[in-house]
Amino acid sequence: MTITVVGAGYVGLVTAAVFSELGNKVYCVDVVPEKIEGLKKGIVPFFEPSLSEFITRNIKAKRLFFTTSYKESVPKSQIVFICVGTPPKESGEADLTYLFAAVEETAKNFNHGYTLITIKSTIPIGFEDQLEATVKKHASSKFEFASCPEFLREGTAIEDTMHPDRIVIGSTSQKAQKILLELHASISGERIITDIRSAQLIKYAANSILATKVSFANAIAVLCERMGADVEKVLAGVGADRRVGRSFLYPGIGYGGSCLPKDVLAFIAIGRHFDYDFQLLQAVDSINNDQIENFINKVKSAVGGKEGNLKGVKLAMLGLAFKPNTDDMRDAPSIKIANHLTDLEATVVAYDPQAMDNAKRVIKNIKFAKDAYSAITGADAMLIITEWPQFREMDLKKAKKLLKKPIIVDGRNIFNPKTVKEEGFTYLGMGR
Ligand SMILES: NC(=O)c1ccc[n+]([C@@H]2O[C@H](COP(=O)([O-])OP(=O)(O)OC[C@H]3O[C@@H](n4cnc5c(N)ncnc54)[C@H](O)[C@@H]3O)[C@@H](O)[C@H]2O)c1
Structure with a gap:
């Protein structure tokens, strides 16, 4: 499959590295040009065991590409993983500025017959309507949202992503479920298929316990x-x-x-x-x-x-x-x-x-x-x-x-x- 991963942070880079390792063509988009320039040469902007080897190997194999351009990647991709940060606001609520910006840029660049926007970022429950409205403002082609929360631990992120305890797929659409199950086919772990809200709740409840x-x-x-x-x-x-x-x-x-x-x-x-x-x-x-x-x-x-x-x-x-x-x-x-x-x-x-x-x-x-x-x-x-x-x-x-x-x-x-x-x-x- 061809995939776009939005956000070259801990979650985005590990996601991009693992899915490219598994044979997919992966574009990783970030808004920070210096980060992308470094990544093109295999320079990972933080310390995470094995990540740089994975990235270098998949760049060489021409399965992993880094870019600042949504235009270069989103139109070719059936799945777009949103992996941008959701830092806390003073009130404790999650700041969703990066999330909405990333979804909006993605929507402006749809060109595929169908795009599955899959949120890996940890986002609060109840924003589905706003996200959908944001996309509809810009895109006329077909799209769906799914939630696929991330459970990696920094320090063992690659291992956790290759061999997770579970993969949570939050979508009631059969088509979306099928695509995500197929993408994760060679990754071990229990499959938990549910609606978007339950998937998002799993993430918050898991970290809270x-x-x-x-x-x-x-x-x-x-x-x-x-x-x-x-x-x-x-x-x-x-x-x-x-x-x-x-x-x-x-x-x-x-x-x-x-x-x-x-x-x-x-x-x-x-x-x-x-x-x-x-x-x-x-x-x-x-x-x-x-x-x-x-x-x-x-x-x-x-x-x-x-x-x-x-x-x-x-x-x-x-x-x-x-x-x-x-x-x-x-x-x-x-x-x-x-x-x-x-x-x-x-x-x-x-x-x-x-x-x-x-x-x-x-x-x-x-x-x-x-x-x-x-x-x-x-x-x-x-x-x-x-x-x-x-x-x-x-x-x-x-x-x-x-x-x-x-x-x-x-x-x-x-x-x-x-x-x-x-x-x-x-x-x-x-x-x-
Ligand atoms: N770090 C973890 O261990 C971990 C584990 C599970 C879930 N999460 C969740 O995953 C999400 C990402 O976390 P992280 O630690 O990878 O964050 P991060 O800050 O390391 O990375 C986010 C990246 O997104 C980029 N970005 C911001 N706006 C963008 C835009 N509009 N388009 C493209 N790129 C953009 C930033 O430049 C940055 O490189 C958060 O919601 C976090 O809660 C993190």
């Missing part, structure tokens, strides 16, 4: 600290039950990234539109925000003396990305933590294996080190912010020599408290 698990783990962690229990053992015991599962049941400094925070807030806002007060998710969001404060309080108690004063204290933040294996800094908890620490007049030196360039754009007033050991040199404490594998494997004897004070505040529980204490460290984890 993941966020709920994280906040639940954090609430248990707070209780464990007060009760003198070990959260890691408690959650291992809870998660061993297959009805619950251990995935996402980990305490820490809270969830971040481009999806969970914004989708939880957007889901609360969507609920409001439909006259539902989503108290559960409000609590999930509020527990998530509290974890930043909890972590800062631990740092204060570990290095700030009786008063918890951090003025002039030097702190090393290890990890900045919202999770390992990505350079994505969108809504990363590290941003709030760094700002909070510098507001308290601490000196912060940070290191992340991949996210330094992006971090420099969004975190000011801190220093950046060339590696983890340089970051901790002369620091009053080492703070674990992202659970990159290389931090777990650090040489603790060396770390102890480099630090001014042997203190670890572990926001991700990556270390075994017994081992680090035996090495002579003061150790504060989350909920243990």
